[in-house]
Amino acid sequence: MSAKNPIRVYVTHSFASHSDYHRVFEYLEAVPNFFYRNTSVPDHLPTTGGKEGLKEEYRNQMKMAEVVVALSSLYVENEFWTSYQMDVAQATGLPLIVVEPFGVSAKVPAELAKRAAEVVGWNERLIVDAIRRQARHEDTQRWDTIEFKL
Numbered sequence: 001m002s003a004k005n006p007i008r009v010y011v012t013h014s015f016a017s018h019s020d021y022h023r024v025f026e027y028l029e030a031v032p033n034f035f036y037r038n039t040s041v042p043d044h045l046p047t048t049g050g051k052e053g054l055k056e057e058y059r060n061q062m063k064m065a066e067v068v069v070a071l072s073s074l075y076v077e078n079e080f081w082t083s084y085q086m087d088v089a090q091a092t093g094l095p096l097i098v099v100e101p102f103g104v105s106a107k108v109p110a111e112l113a114k115r116a117a118e119v120v121g122w123n124e125r126l127i128v129d130a131i132r133r134q135a136r137h138e139d140t141q142r143w144d145t146i147e148f149k150l
Contacts, residue, residue: 006035010065013042027124039065067135095134
């Protein structure tokens with residue numbers, strides 16, 4: 001992974017603004033030397049084709065992705081379309097990372113947890129490390145440093 005070869009990330013969406021969708025990218029931007037390209041475009045709502053047009057647009061956006069990040073909060077709000085995006089990811093062999101609900105003590109829905117390659121919390125290091133592992137099979141080998149005051 002480098003600036004010339006960024007990881008292509010798709011984040012589930014429902015063609016509407018969602019705080020967790022934007023939060024994922026705030027977290028990704030907070031990590032130095034992590035290069036990614038967003039392949040999901042929630043602002044590009046198809047105007048024709050109805051339900052099939054939406055399905056086609058989701059598939060087109062996912063074509064270039066290396067990994068799919070599924071938002072469990074979006075699954076709770078819009079189970080049909082989030083499940084559809086996860087179905088497309090699995091059908092095309094894309095690894096699926098599920099992010100827990102933000103700011104609440106709710107569990108990840110069982111359907112999401114069993115389909116995910118990894119389930120992570122809202123921590124930029126956890127999200128980025130999961131993306132690296134699942135998209136490019138890179139092991140970060142990070143160590144946490146704990147300082148003790150004597």
